[in-house]
Ligand code: ATP
C-alpha cells in the first residue's frame with residue numbers, strides 16, 4: 001500500500017481498520033467509517049477488502065481486483081481513507097487476527113488499532129480465530145446497523161470475558177439500511193443504485209457488467 005511507505009507521523013497513531021467483502025462498497029460503509037474516524041479521533045481508516053472471505057466461501061463473490069478497485073474509487077476523495085491489498089494478495093483465506101497483527105506491528109509510530117465492524121459481524125467474534133488475542137491487540141468499534149441489537153453481544157461478552165468490556169465500544173450511526181446484497185439485487189433487477197454508492201463505483205459496476213445475474 002502506497003500509504004505504508006509515505007506515512008510519517010510523530011506521536012500516537014490511531015488507525016481504524018474496516019474489513020469487509022465490499023462487493024460493492026456503499027454509503028453504509030463510508031458513513032460508518034467517517035463517523036468512527038471522527039468519534040474516535042482516528043488518523044486514518046484503512047479499508048481491507050477480504051480475499052477469500054472465510055465466512056462467505058460458498059457464495060459467488062466478485063473478483064478481488066474488482067472489489068479493491070471499487071473500494072479505491074469510493075475512498076478517493078477522503079484524505080483519511082486508504083485501501084489495503086493485504087488480504088486480497090493472500091491465496092489462502094485470511095483472518096482478522098492476521099490483518100490486525102500486520103498493522104499492529106508497524107513501527108515508528110506503533111499504532112493503536114481500532115477494528116470497525118458492523119453489529120452483525122461482532123456477534124460472531126467468539127467464533128473468530130484467536131479472538132482473545134484479537135481483543136487484546138485492538139479496540140473494537142461495533143456499529144449499530146439497522147436490524148441488529150447488541151444486547152445479546154453484551155450478555156455473551158459479560159459471560160465469557162468481562163474484562164474485555166472496555167475493548168468494545170458501541171457506535172450509533174444514523175440508520176442506513178443499505179447493504180451490498182441490496183445493491184446487487186437492484187442491479188440484477190435493472191433498478192437504479194444512484195446515491196447508494198459513490199458515482200465512480202456505480203459507473204465501474206456498469207462498465208464491467210457486475211451483478212447483472214442474481215446469485
Ligand atoms: P453483504 O450484503 O454482501 O453481506 P454488506 O453490506 O454486509 O454486504 P460487508 O462487506 O459484508 O457489506 O460489510 C463490511 C462491514 O461493514 C461489516 O462489518 C458490516 O457489518 C458493515 N456494514 C455493512 N453495511 C453497513 C451499514 N449499512 N451500516 C453499518 N455497517 C455496515
Ligand code: MG
Nearest residue numbers: 021120179180
Ligand atoms: Mg455483510
